[in-house]
Amino acid sequence: MNKIFTIIFLIVSTTIFSQVKVEGVVVDEQGESIPFANVVFKGSTVGTVSDENGKFYLESDENYSEIEISFIGYETKKLIIKSRNFNLKVVLIESSDQLDEVIIYSGKVKNKGNPAVAILKKIWAKKRLNGKFLFNQYEYDKYEKLEFDMNNIDSVMMKRKLFRGMEFIFKNIDTSNITGKSYLPIFINEAVYKTYGNNEIDKSREDLIANKNSGFDSNQNIISFIKDLYVEYDIYDNYIKIFDKSFVSPLSRTGTLNYNYVLTDSAYIENKWCYNIMYYPRRKGELNFKGDFWVNDSTFAVKEINMQANKSANINWVKDIYIEQEFDVLNDSVFLLKRDYMMSDFSIGKKEKAKGVYGKRTTMYKNYKFDIDKGKDFYKEESDIYKEEIYARKDDFWKENRQEQLNEDETGIYKMLDTLSTVPKFKKMYNLVSILGSxxxxxxxxxxxxxxxxxxxxxxxxxxxxxxxxxxxxxxxxxxxxxxxxxxxxxxxxxxxxxxxxxxxxxxxxxxxxxxxxxxxxxxxxxxxxxxxxxxxxxxxxxxxxxxxxxxxxxxxxxxxxxxxxxxxxxxxxxxxxxxxxxxxxxxxxxxxxxxxxxxxxxxxxxxxxxxxxxxxxxxxxxxxxxxxxxxxxxxxxxxxxxxxxxxxxxxxxxxxxxxxxxxxxxxxxxxxxxxxxxxxxxxxxxxxxxxxxxxxxxxxxxxxxxxxxxxxxxxxxxxxxxxxxxxxxxxxxxxxxxxxxxxxxxxxxxxxxxxxxxxxxxxxxxxxxxxxxxxxxxxxxxxxxxxxxxxxxxxxxxxxxxxxxxxxxxxxxxxxxxxxxx
The missing domain is CATH 2.40.160.50 (membrane protein fhac: a member of the omp85/tpsb transporter family)
Incomplete structure (x- = not known):
C-alpha cells in the first residue's frame, strides 16, 4: 500500500469509520499458517475466524484495546492492540498437555463426545419449533438495501487515464468492515416491503411499498443480476443455495460429515445465556463455510451466526462470500430474524490484491405481528407494483422507514452516481459494457x-x-x-x-x-x-x-x-x-x-x-x-x-x-x-x-x-x-x-x-x-x-x-x- 493511498485511507478511516481495525495472520512456531483460528476482541462477542491461509481482519465501532487468539491444541494468546493494527503476525504455541493429540493439531475434531455436536443435535430437534413457524399467521416490515461496489481501490488505480475527468468519484471511497479493503459504490437500490404469511395453508405475500434506485438504473440486465443476490435461504435448512450452488449449512443434519465443530465460549447476549460454537470445513474444495454461531442454552435457537465461504470451494468468479444474521428475542423465548447481511466479492482471480466488485445485500426486519388471519383470498391477490408513488417516495418517507440509516458517504453516493451518469467518458465506458452484455x-x-x-x-x-x-x-x-x-x-x-x-x-x-x-x-x-x-x-x-x-x-x-x-x-x-x-x-x-x-x-x-x-x-x-x-x-x-x-x-x-x-x-x-x-x-x-x-x-x-x-x-x-x-x-x-x-x-x-x-x-x-x-x-x-x-x-x-x-x-x-x- 503506497504512501498517498495510506494517507487518504487513514484520514478517511479515522474520521468516519470504525474505532478499532485489526488485520494479520496466525501461525505456529514453525511459521506455518493456522487456518480457522478464533480471533475476538477481549470481553466481547465480536470476533472472526482466520481463513485457510491463517489471515484475519476484525473491526468494531467500540474502542477495544486487546484481542484473544485461540485454536484447539494451542495456548490462547492475548495481544494489546492500537486503534489501527495491520500486518500483525500472531504466533501460537502448542499446548504442552495436548502435544500427543496429533489429530487435534491436524485440525480434525472427533464427533464422539464432542459437546459442540451434542448442542448441534439439540438444534436439529428444535429447528422447526422456532421463529415465525410457531404461529399460524405472521406479518412484518422489511427493508432491503442492495449495493454494487468496485473494490481494492488504490492510488495506482485512481491515477489511471481511464478515470481522468471522473476523479470526484474517489471522494466516496469506503472501507469494508469484513475485509478491510477500500471500495467505491457504483449502484444502490433500496426497497421497503410489507410481508405476510400463513403457515396453516403455506402461503405468503409480499407487497412492495417503496423503491429507490441510483447508479445503473436504466440497465435491467445489471439490476436483475444484483437482484439475484437476494435468494431466499434458511440457515436451518440442510443446504443453502447461492449462485446456483448448494452449500452445506453449518446447521445441516449432515454437518458433522462436512465440518469440524468446537465449543469455544459461553456468555450472556442480551440477557440470554448462549454457547459459542466455531466450525470449519473438514476438506478443501467443497461447498462449505467457516465461521461461528451463538446459540441459546434453553431454546437452542441461534442468536447470531456468521458464515464465510471456503476459499477453495469450487465456485467461479467469486473470491469471497460472507453472510451474517442476527436474531431478536420475543417474549423471552421466540427468536426472530432481525438483520440479514450478505456480501460477495466478484473477481476474475482469487489473489488477495485482485480487483473486483462487491455485491452486498442488507435486509432488516421489524414490527412482527402474529395470528392476524387475513383469509385465504388475501394470498390470491397480488399488490400493484406499477403504482407511481412506489417509485416517488419523498426523503421524509425514507428517513422514517429505513431500518438502517445511510451513513454520510452512502447519502452522498446518490448524488455522485447521478452526476457520474452525465460524464461523457463514463457513458462511453458504460455503453461498452452494456453492448457486451446485451x-x-x-x-x-x-x-x-x-x-x-x-x-x-x-x-x-x-x-x-x-x-x-x-x-x-x-x-x-x-x-x-x-x-x-x-x-x-x-x-x-x-x-x-x-x-x-x-x-x-x-x-x-x-x-x-x-x-x-x-x-x-x-x-x-x-x-x-x-x-x-x-x-x-x-x-x-x-x-x-x-x-x-x-x-x-x-x-x-x-x-x-x-x-x-x-x-x-x-x-x-x-x-x-x-x-x-x-x-x-x-x-x-x-x-x-x-x-x-x-x-x-x-x-x-x-x-x-x-x-x-x-x-x-x-x-x-x-x-x-x-x-x-x-x-x-x-x-x-x-x-x-x-x-x-x-x-x-x-x-x-x-x-x-x-x-x-x-x-x-x-x-x-x-x-x-x-x-x-x-x-x-x-x-x-x-x-x-x-x-x-x-x-x-x-x-x-x-x-x-x-x-x-x-x-x-x-x-x-x-x-x-x-x-x-x-x-x-x-x-x-x-x-x-x-x-x-x-x-x-x-x-x-x-x-x-x-x-x-x-x-x-x-x-x-x-x-x-x-x-x-x-x-x-x-x-x-x-x-x-x-x-x-x-x-x-x-x-x-x-x-x-x-x-x-x-x-x-x-x-x-x-x-x-x-x-x-x-x-
Whole structure:
C-alpha cells in the first residue's frame, strides 16, 4: 500500500469509520499458517475466524484495546492492540498437555463426545419449533438495501487515464468492515416491503411499498443480476443455495460429515445465556463455510451466526462470500430474524490484491405481528407494483422507514452516481459494457443489433451478413418494434424480418403482436415449435458445422397474436399465422403428392394456435412489453394446440397438432444439479415433410440444448413423439476428492437423451421429397460424460450412440464443446 493511498485511507478511516481495525495472520512456531483460528476482541462477542491461509481482519465501532487468539491444541494468546493494527503476525504455541493429540493439531475434531455436536443435535430437534413457524399467521416490515461496489481501490488505480475527468468519484471511497479493503459504490437500490404469511395453508405475500434506485438504473440486465443476490435461504435448512450452488449449512443434519465443530465460549447476549460454537470445513474444495454461531442454552435457537465461504470451494468468479444474521428475542423465548447481511466479492482471480466488485445485500426486519388471519383470498391477490408513488417516495418517507440509516458517504453516493451518469467518458465506458452484455449498441431511442448475428455462413447462402435493431425508449417500454435485413453472397438474395408488440394492459399483461419474416432457416431445430416471427435460425450461424448443411428451407411467415397473463407466471396466447415453405437448395426438397396425385414443391398453410405457458417461481424484473428473468431455477410447462385451416388463403392442409414441453431443474443438495426435459406431441391428419416433427439433430461442433448430438438433420421424422433429456452436473463433488486434480476445480457432467416416435402410413404415402422418412420406433438414445469448468469457461462432452448404431453413416461417437460463464 503506497504512501498517498495510506494517507487518504487513514484520514478517511479515522474520521468516519470504525474505532478499532485489526488485520494479520496466525501461525505456529514453525511459521506455518493456522487456518480457522478464533480471533475476538477481549470481553466481547465480536470476533472472526482466520481463513485457510491463517489471515484475519476484525473491526468494531467500540474502542477495544486487546484481542484473544485461540485454536484447539494451542495456548490462547492475548495481544494489546492500537486503534489501527495491520500486518500483525500472531504466533501460537502448542499446548504442552495436548502435544500427543496429533489429530487435534491436524485440525480434525472427533464427533464422539464432542459437546459442540451434542448442542448441534439439540438444534436439529428444535429447528422447526422456532421463529415465525410457531404461529399460524405472521406479518412484518422489511427493508432491503442492495449495493454494487468496485473494490481494492488504490492510488495506482485512481491515477489511471481511464478515470481522468471522473476523479470526484474517489471522494466516496469506503472501507469494508469484513475485509478491510477500500471500495467505491457504483449502484444502490433500496426497497421497503410489507410481508405476510400463513403457515396453516403455506402461503405468503409480499407487497412492495417503496423503491429507490441510483447508479445503473436504466440497465435491467445489471439490476436483475444484483437482484439475484437476494435468494431466499434458511440457515436451518440442510443446504443453502447461492449462485446456483448448494452449500452445506453449518446447521445441516449432515454437518458433522462436512465440518469440524468446537465449543469455544459461553456468555450472556442480551440477557440470554448462549454457547459459542466455531466450525470449519473438514476438506478443501467443497461447498462449505467457516465461521461461528451463538446459540441459546434453553431454546437452542441461534442468536447470531456468521458464515464465510471456503476459499477453495469450487465456485467461479467469486473470491469471497460472507453472510451474517442476527436474531431478536420475543417474549423471552421466540427468536426472530432481525438483520440479514450478505456480501460477495466478484473477481476474475482469487489473489488477495485482485480487483473486483462487491455485491452486498442488507435486509432488516421489524414490527412482527402474529395470528392476524387475513383469509385465504388475501394470498390470491397480488399488490400493484406499477403504482407511481412506489417509485416517488419523498426523503421524509425514507428517513422514517429505513431500518438502517445511510451513513454520510452512502447519502452522498446518490448524488455522485447521478452526476457520474452525465460524464461523457463514463457513458462511453458504460455503453461498452452494456453492448457486451446485451449484444445491442445503444443510440437515442434505438438499439442496433444483436451484433453477434452480424456474420454467418451456410451451404446455401455462403457468407451472410445481417443488420438489425429495435426501438428502445427505456427498459419498461409498453411497445417495441424490431427488425433486420440480411444478404447472402452465394444465393444473392435479400432476407428480412420485422415485428411489433404493444401492451394494452400492464396488470394482466395483455399484449398484441404481429410480424413477418422472409428468410432461410433450418427446419427441425426443436421438437416443440412456435410461430415466433424472429425466432432463432441455425442457418444464419453455422460457421462451425460438420457434414451436409444444405437441407435449408425458404420460409415466408406472417403471424399475429394476443397474449394475457391473468396470474403471475401463467400466460395464455392465441395466434394466427400464414406461411409458405419451399426448398432453398437444389440438393434438397419438400415435395409431396397432393390429392390429385400431382407433385407439389411449395407448401401454403394457414394456422391458428393456442398455447399455455406456466413458469412457477420465475422472478422477473421490469413491467414493460419485454422483461428480463432474474433467476433460472424455475420449471417451465408449455402446452400448444395448433389447427391447420385448409382453403383459407389457399391453404393446403387440414390438421391438428398437440404438443407438451416440460423442463424442471433440481438442486440435489451437495450432489449437484439435474436438468430434466420431457416433450410429447402428435399431429392428427395428413401433412408433408415441412409440417411434420423432425427430431432435432446437431451438425455443429458445439453442444446445443434440446438437440441430439449424434443425429444429422432429418435423420428421424415423426408425427407422434416422446422425448426425455437428463443432465446432471456434480459441480466437482467427485473431482474435489482427488488430490492431483482438486485445484483445477473441474466439474463432472453426465447426460442421457432418448426419443421415441412413429409416422403414419398416410403421411409416408404423400411423401415425394428426397428425404426418406424414418421414425425412431425402437427408441433412439445417446449418453454422455463430460468435464466442465475447464479454464472456467469451457466444457467438453464425450457422447456415445446407444441405439441405431448399425445404420449407414451413423455417428456412433462424438466430442462436443461449449463455452459459457458459470458460477
Amino acid at each position: 449484444g445491442y449498441i445503444e443510440f437515442k431511442n434505438f438499439d442496433y443489433g444483436p451484433i453477434f448475428s452480424t456474420i454467418g455462413k451456410n451451404d446455401v447462402e455462403g457468407t451472410r451478413i445481417r443488420v438489425g435493431g429495435r426501438t428502445y425508449f427505456g427498459s419498461n417500454d409498453l411497445w417495441r418494434l424490431q427488425g433486420y435485413l440480411a444478404y447472402g453472397f452465394k444465393d444473392d438474395q435479400i432476407k428480412y424480418g420485422f415485428s411489433g408488440k404493444w401492451m394494452l394492459d400492464k396488470k394482466n399483461r395483455i399484449i398484441l403482436g404481429a410480424g413477418n419474416r422472409r428468410d432461410i432457416e433450418q427446419i427441425g431445430v426443436s421438437l416443440t415449435t412456435t410461430n415466433d416471427v424472429l425466432g432463432r435460425s441455425f442457418a444464419s450461424s453455422s460457421f462451425f458445422s460438420s457434414g451436409d448443411n444444405s437441407k435449408l428451407t425458404s420460409i415466408n411467415l406472417t403471424n399475429s397474436f394476443i397474449s394475457i397473463e391473468p396470474k403471475k407466471n401463467l400466460a395464455f396466447r392465441l395466434g394466427a399465422s400464414y406461411r409458405t415453405l419451399k426448398t432453398a437448395s437444389p440438393t434438397f426438397n419438400l415435395d409431396y403428392i397432393d390429392e390429385n396425385n400431382d407433385i407439389q414443391s411449395e407448401i401454403k398453410q394457414s394456422e391458428v394456435d393456442f398455447s399455455i405457458r406456466y413458469t412457477p417461481n420465475r422472478k422477473t424484473i421490469g413491467y414493460g412489453v419485454e422483461r428480463n428473468n432474474v433467476n433460472d431455477d424455475y420449471a417451465t410447462l408449455f402446452i400448444n394446440y395448433s389447427r391447420g385451416l385448409k382453403g383459407v388463403f389457399n391453404s393446403d392442409f387440414d390438421y391438428q397438432k398437440l404438443q407438451l414441453f416440460y423442463r424442471q431443474p433440481f438442486l440435489l443438495g451437495g450432489f449437484g444439479r439435474t436438468f430434466t426435459t420431457f416433450e410429447i406431441g402428435k399431429t392428427f391428419g395428413e401433412v408433408p415433410l415441412g409440417l411434420l416433427n423432425v427430431v432435432p439433430g446437431n451438425q455443429s461442433y458445439f453442444n446445443i440444448d434440446n438437440t441430439y448430438a449424434l443425429l444429422d438433420y432429418y435423420e428421424f421424422v415423426t408425427d407422434t413423439y416422446a422425448s426425455l433429456h437428463l443432465e446432471h452436473n456434480f459441480n466437482g463433488r467427485l473431482f474435489s476428492r482427488l488430490p492431483l486434480i482438486r485445484k483445477l476445480n473441474l466439474r463432472e457432467i453426465v447426460g442421457f437423451k432418448s426419443v421415441w416416435g412413429e409416422i403414419s402410413p398416410e403421411n409416408i404415402a404423400i411423401n415425394a421429397s428426397n428425404i426418406q422418412y424414418k421414425a425412431p420406433e425402437d427408441v433412439y438414445f445417446e449418453y454422455s460424460a463430460g468435464v466442465g469448468n475447464i479454464f472456467k469457461v469451457f466444457r467438453l462432452d464425450f457422447i456415445w450412440r446407444g441405439s441405431y448404431r448399425n445404420v449407414p453413416d451413423a455417428n456412433n461417437f462424438g466430442i462436443k464443446g461449449s463455452f459459457g460463464f458459470y458460477f
